[in-house]
Amino acid sequence: MAKLRFGVIGWGYWGPKIARNLDSLPQASVAMVADLDERRLAPIHAHQPWIHTTTDVEELLHSDVDAVVVATPVKTHYRLAKEALLCGKHVLVEKPLTASVAEAEELVALAKEMNCVLMVGHTFEYSPAVNELRKLVQAGELGRIYCVETERLNLGLFRNDINVIWDLAPHDVSILLYLFGQLPEQVKVQAHAHLQANIHDIAHIDLGFADGMTSHIHVSWLHPCKVRRVTIIGDARMVVYDDTNPAEMIKVYNKGADVHADPVVSYRYGAITIPHIDWIEPLRLECEDFVNSILKGTSPRASGEVGVAVVRVLEAAQEALRQQAASMSVSVS
Amino acid sequence: MAKLRFGVIGWGYWGPKIARNLDSLPQASVAMVADLDERRLAPIHAHQPWIHTTTDVEELLHSDVDAVVVATPVKTHYRLAKEALLCGKHVLVEKPLTASVAEAEELVALAKEMNCVLMVGHTFEYSPAVNELRKLVQAGELGRIYCVETERLNLGLFRNDINVIWDLAPHDVSILLYLFGQLPEQVKVQAHAHLQANIHDIAHIDLGFADGMTSHIHVSWLHPCKVRRVTIIGDARMVVYDDTNPAEMIKVYNKGADVHADPVVSYRYGAITIPHIDWIEPLRLECEDFVNSILKGTSPRASGEVGVAVVRVLEAAQEALRQQAASMSVSVS
Amino acid sequence: MAKLRFGVIGWGYWGPKIARNLDSLPQASVAMVADLDERRLAPIHAHQPWIHTTTDVEELLHSDVDAVVVATPVKTHYRLAKEALLCGKHVLVEKPLTASVAEAEELVALAKEMNCVLMVGHTFEYSPAVNELRKLVQAGELGRIYCVETERLNLGLFRNDINVIWDLAPHDVSILLYLFGQLPEQVKVQAHAHLQANIHDIAHIDLGFADGMTSHIHVSWLHPCKVRRVTIIGDARMVVYDDTNPAEMIKVYNKGADVHADPVVSYRYGAITIPHIDWIEPLRLECEDFVNSILKGTSPRASGEVGVAVVRVLEAAQEALRQQAASMSVSVS
Amino acid sequence: MAKLRFGVIGWGYWGPKIARNLDSLPQASVAMVADLDERRLAPIHAHQPWIHTTTDVEELLHSDVDAVVVATPVKTHYRLAKEALLCGKHVLVEKPLTASVAEAEELVALAKEMNCVLMVGHTFEYSPAVNELRKLVQAGELGRIYCVETERLNLGLFRNDINVIWDLAPHDVSILLYLFGQLPEQVKVQAHAHLQANIHDIAHIDLGFADGMTSHIHVSWLHPCKVRRVTIIGDARMVVYDDTNPAEMIKVYNKGADVHADPVVSYRYGAITIPHIDWIEPLRLECEDFVNSILKGTSPRASGEVGVAVVRVLEAAQEALRQQAASMSVSVS
Structure with missing residues (x-):
């Protein structure tokens, strides 16, 4: 069987990584790469x-490649993906996925019309650790979830x-949607632009869900340490997933607090369990899912629809950020 | 010289700790303890x-003790402290200090009138680690401060x-005011009451200061791990103070990001330094300050005025929390 | 019922700690303290x-105290304990326990003759973490033990x-004997005296047991970090006990290597479990055991016999150290 | 300029890694690979x-490659390297380097005779962290070295x-020789064969140097955690190098103990410093050194002579292990 031929647009951070993983798969090969900057292409x-x-993206889009990877700045995603779909890739x-919900929805509709796979690079949905978390959540091991902090x-x-x-x-939102399968209902934001005017570098996003669960996303470019952490607080158990600690990525704490009839809270303390995780590079699994979806005509895990959902939350957060600028806060008089 | 005689009101968590520290000082002795619950007094x-x-607080207040420690629930602070001051203690x-700014200000005025020392138990202002942080901030080692996260x-x-x-x-606010010597101008709050109705157990407080510095306070009763951390982000250096790691309490990161004329950010990476801290129990230093202030007629570090400032921020946070309930957040449609 | 009255000989590091714990027990009180150095007694x-x-130990030994704590330099243990036993304490x-096996055995015999409790301060035998380890070992959870490293x-x-x-x-040897209930058969030592001539400050002690288990004890006064660790390697599971990490003192690793018929080794990787340990101060439990043994006429866990066994291993190690000085090592020619 | 052409013998763990690094260098390319196992060659x-x-190593040795990498089991190193040198590679x-000093010395002499570069894969000599350690040692920052524990x-x-x-x-011995530039004088060993008869899986190697410095090497295949640590104890400062902690690989402790005239020891406690290390893959630097040595006719850092020195220590350790089996240890009677 002939291998699927891939074209990669954008040879910055993600382009070469995705290309290397595609190339390691038996049914795929990277045939073409486009980038505006000639110097980036030299090592190839x-x-x-x-x-x-x-350096001419049109050449790639109208070549005979079967599929296209768009690894360019966000604002170009919509235009490039749309043209690629229109070319039947x-x-x-x-x-x-895109910079707005409207754009994302248009791409999903177009992919359906063209009978093409549309997928978004939500790598963490392919992480064995995130899938271990998902198993814990879905098996009810954590009980009712109070809140998630990332x-x-x-x-x-x-x-x-x-x-x-x-x-x-996008990483944290896609993890949340993948774990719980529901969109939040409200979004609030506290964000600050310290280093560059009007480009917020620290943000706290607070999400409220229909079932009472809340979530708090803290993202920052301005911190001394690399932190990649998700904490899930359930009424039965609590979990910390620390992506920077390969030997102990997930810790399940069998502890909690219980409220009794009168105003008394009691505490449970049990063992901590660190499940063994068979590690496979998430990007490799992501690329396999893309290849398999093309070959079998199925929908990938990180489908266009999932991409729309994540952009929906980001767009609401951006709107909350815009309102925040105008809105009141309490002054300390 | 005769020792100062102290009375302690409230024999719960803090009462015995403060009493033990007072008793270890050469010029002080605990002479009397009052608590409504007879069983708590039995071990004494x-x-x-x-x-x-x-069990009769009036007996203590009208006894011959020189000074009184109020270690009772917050709502009783004002009444007990006021009466003690009126008795000249x-x-x-x-x-x-109190449950409102008005109450706190009244106590400060009354202490002045009665010529008595009024002090609040902001233990962290006496922590050697916090004082090391303060030296770093005041010596300009960190440069201009972008933000502080606690x-x-x-x-x-x-x-x-x-x-x-x-x-x-109160711990975090008192640390912030002690480090930077200025009140925030605005306060915003995102908080949730998961376990008990209307008693918020997780809160994110965002503070804005006049000079552009921001601060974010995250407090929670609902977390699997004990976290006690203050991160200060300066444009020259960054610091993490981890109160749970005695061997490496303060880490100074000589690293940062610099913005250049055109839209380019560059990064500096240097050594991490962990200063040696000569540890003394903060509560002991707090008790020493109280005793010395009484003996010398001076104002303690954690004075009534400082107590007012902290309550001012807490009261604004409570008001922001109240408004939050009513206020809009962006819905994810 | 009248309280047991205790006398403490030696008011250095351990004396005050033991006294404080004895005093906190309902059936005990410290009545007398002896130390050669008057200044140490002043705070009392x-x-x-x-x-x-x-400052006269004879006064204490011939007083009416019921029991005596000997917390003095090692070389005086035998003489003081012997005289105390002869006084019926x-x-x-x-x-x-003592500086030699002969001395230790004499004390055990004398205690029996005098019908007195003789106990040695092996604190770690009372540690809840060590007892958790012992449960794991005795329940067979770890399988056959290959080796133990401390x-x-x-x-x-x-x-x-x-x-x-x-x-x-003595800490490590008493832990090993308590966990496994058997004496080693051979002892080898590699030790060095870096700071003070002839007083070895770093030692590696290698123990061989009858059943093939080996143990390696590494002790040092010359190390930048405080390390308190016991690692047990079983063929079914492995355990690390880190006494400096209160939140995760014991980690049980469900992993191992299996040898198959032909020269092939395979590996098993499973979860890590951190049991919850209800913490009680070991020294308090040790003091309780002393008091109870006196009151009930029973033998304490850390009995004189256990003290003899530990000294037996230490004496063999000292002899191995003496021989080492004379013995060959391979020269790198 | 034409690229140097390399042949790689042995396509197990190290072969592909070295090949990948050689291929990434501008002056080198891998032209040929030999392995007895056809299946290993399939992915190529x-x-x-x-x-x-x-699968015929002779074909490779007599081909036109300029240089050969021997990445095979230890017992074949001597024969393959010798034949390659005789072919002028x-x-x-x-x-x-080899399984005995005699073999290693013969290879060094032969390389000289044939005017070929002979190098050994002591990767850690190219580690930026080890080179940072070496700078600290050689600048006298640590003072006189008491001992090194690995x-x-x-x-x-x-x-x-x-x-x-x-x-x-070999890793630890090559690090020690590289840091201190001297061979040890004596070697002692305590080792155990737990899993496979006669193949020792845990070893403690104690080294004595002419200047009084000692070193202790602990190696094990039977441990629950991955540990890669070097601790250097100097009389001025102490250093811990933890290869498993990329963010804090080297910690310099400004602390120590000082002996005074009479039998009193005092302690110094200062800051801990974690130098920033610009990380470059050690294997890449090793490959660069090989290529440059060939091109310039110079001797590489990890030269054949260095390889001989390391084998000298290993051979002495093996002899000490042989004698240990026969030698006395003190029995616990």
């Missing part, structure tokens, strides 16, 4: 001379085209 | 029979008389 | 004036009367 | 079809051709 000539490179777009902090990498919400929060 | 009879105990009140999380201890803001945030 | 006059103090001796390292406290083996290894 | 056909593969041999522990990977000393200790 040196080490992978069989890959065709171009299957498309994997880096997260977030932290994604580090020094840099600052962007000047989008703020920290659009840059980092 | 067994092990310290020379201390007079009573020096007074140390557990944090927060976290104070654990499972419990739930209260039913006050919410988590009034219970835990 | 100030804060506990009802305790009789003396129950005796708790700090670890190690580390007890820190900067200081250097002694000039005994070397690091007699100072720190 | 699929992904790097331009590399010639063979430059040779990089995985550590340890730990290299994990579950697996068990070998059946060599014991844990020959498998893991």
Whole structure:
């Protein structure tokens, strides 16, 4: 069987990573790469001379590749993905899918019409640790969920085209939607632009869900330590998922507090369990899902629809941020 | 020289701790303890029979003790401290000083009138680690401060008389005011009451200061791990103070990001320094300050005025919380 | 019922700690303290004036106290404990019981003759964490034990009367004997005297047991970090007990290696479990055991016989150290 | 300029890693790979079809490659390296260089005679962290060195051709020789074979140096956690290098103990410093050194002579292990 041929648009951070993973799969090969910057393409000539490179994205879109990876700045996602779909290509777009819900919905409708796979690069949905969390949640191990706190902090990498919400929060929002399968109902934001005017670099996003669950997303480009943490507080158990600690990624705390009839709270303290996780590179699993979806005509886990849902939350957060500027806060008089 | 004689009102968590520290000082002795609950007083009879105990607070207030420690529920602070001052006693009140700014200001005025010392139990202002932080800030080692993040999380201890803001945030607010010497201008709050109706157990408080510095206080009774952390982000250096790690309490990160003329950010990475801290029990230093202030007629570090400032921020946070309930958040449609 | 009256000989590091714990028990009170150094006794006059103090140990030994705690330098243990037993007192001796097996055996025989309790201060046998370990071992959870590694390292406290083996290894040896209930058969030592001539400050002690289990004890006064760790390697599970990490003291690793018929080793990887440990101060439990043994006429857990066994291993280690100086090592030619 | 052409013998763990690094260098390319196992070569056909593969090592040795990498089991190092040198090839041999000093010395002499580069894969000599340690040692920052402790522990990977000393200790011995530039004078060993008869899986190696410095190497295949640690105890400062903690690899402790005239030891406690380390993959630097040595006719850092020195220590350790079996240890009677 002939291998599927892929074209990659954008050879910055994600492009080469996705290409390497696609190339390691038996049914896929990267045939073409496009980037506006000729210098980025030079190493390909040196080490992978069989890959065709171009600075003209139209050449790639109208070539005979079967599928296209869009790994470019967010504001170009919509235009490039749309054109690729119109050319009949299957498309994997880096997260977030687009810069607006309207754009995202249009892409989903177009992919359906063209009978093409549309997928978004929500890598964490393919993380074995996140899937272990999901099993715990869905098996009811944690009981009723009170709240989820996520932290994604580090020094840099600052962007000047989008703020920290659009840059980092797609990870956390996609994890939340994947774990719980429901959209939040309300979104509030506290955010600050310390380093670059009007480009917020620290944000606290507070989400309220229909069932009373709340979630708090803390993202920052301005922090001394790399933090990648998700804490889930259930009434039966609590879990901390620390993506920076490979030996102890998930800790399940069998502890909690119980409210009794009269105003008395009691505490339960039990063992901590650290499940063993068979690790597979999430990006590899993501690429496999893309390839399999194309070959079998099925919908990938991180489908266009999932991409729409995440953008819906980001757009609401952006609107909350806009209102915040105008809105009251209590003054300390 | 005769020792100063102290009376302690409230023999719960803080009362015995403060009493033990006062007793270890050469110029002080605990002469009397009052608590409404007779059973709490029993161990005193067994092990310290020379201390007079009573369930009648009036007996203590009108005894010949020189000074009074008020270690009772918050709502009683004002009344007990006021009466003690009217009896001419020096007074140390557990944090927060009172339940409102008006009450706190009245106590400060009364102490002045009665020529008595009024002090509030802001223990962290006496922590050697917090004082090391203060030296770093005041010496300009951190440069201009962008923001400060504090976290104070654990499972419990739930209260039913006050919410988590009034219970835990006094620590963080007093640290912030002590480090920077200025009140915030605005306060915003995102808080949730998961376990007990109307008693918020998780809160995120966002503070804005006149000079552009921001601060974020995260307090929670509903967390699997004990977290006591203050992170200060300066444009020259960043610091993490982790109160749960005695061997490495303060880490100074010589790293940062610099914005250049055009939209380019560059990063600096240097050494991490962990200063050696000569540890002395903060509560002992607090008790020493109280005794010395009485003996010398001076004002203690954690003076009534400082207590007013902290209550001012807490009261604004409570008002923001009240408004939040009514206010809009963006719905995810 | 009248309280048991205790006399404490030696008011250095351990004396006050044991006295405080004895005093907190309902059936015990500290009546007398002896120390050669008058200055050490001064704080007792100030804060506990009802305790009789003396620089004459004979006064204490011939007083009416029921039991004596010997918390003095090791070389005086035998003489003081012997005289106390001859005076008919129950005796708790700090670890190690004596400086030789012969002395220790004589004390055990004498205690029997005098019908007195003889106990040694092996605090770790009363640690809830060590008892959790013992339950795991005895329930067979770890399978067959290959080896046990212990580390007890820190900067200081250097002694000039005994070397690091007699100072720190009693803890590890008593833990090993308590966990496995058998003496080792052979002892080898690699030790070095870096700071003070002839007083070894770093030692590695290798123990061989009849059933093939081995153990390695690493003790040091010359290390930058405080390390208190016991690692047990079983063929079914492995355990790490880290006494410096209160939140995660014991980690049970469900992992291992299996040898198959031909020269192939396979690996098993499972979950890590951190049991919850209800913490009680080991020294308090030790003091309770002493008091109960006196009252009920029973033998305490850390009996004189157990003290003999530990000294037996220490004496063999000291002999191995003496031979080592003379013995060959391979030269790197 | 034409690229240097490399042949790689052995396509197990190290072969592909070295090949990938050589290929990333501008002056080098991997032209040929030999392995006895055809199945190991299959992925090369699929992904790097331009590399010639063979199961006949003679074909590779007599081909036109300029240099050969020997990444095979230890017992074959000598024979393969010798034949490669006789064919006039430059040779990089995985550590340890050979299974005996005599073999290693013969290779060094032969390389000189043939005017070829002979290098050994002591990767850690190229580690930026180890080089930071070396700077600290050589600048005298640590003062006089009392001792060095190294730990290299994990579950697996068990070998059946060599014991844990020959498998893991080459890393530690090469680090020690690189840091201090001197051979030890004596070697003692305590080792145990728990899992496979006669193949020791846990070893403690004690080294004595002419200047009084001692070193202790602990290597194990039978441990629940991955430990990669070097601790250097100097009389001025102490350092811990933890290879498993990328964010804080080297900690310099400004602390120590000082002996005074009479038997009194005092302690110094200062700051901990964590230097920033610019990380470069050590294997890449190793490959660069090999390529540059060939091109410039110079001697690489990890030269054949260094390889001889490491084998000298390993051989002495093996002899000490042999004698240990026969030698006395003190019995616990």
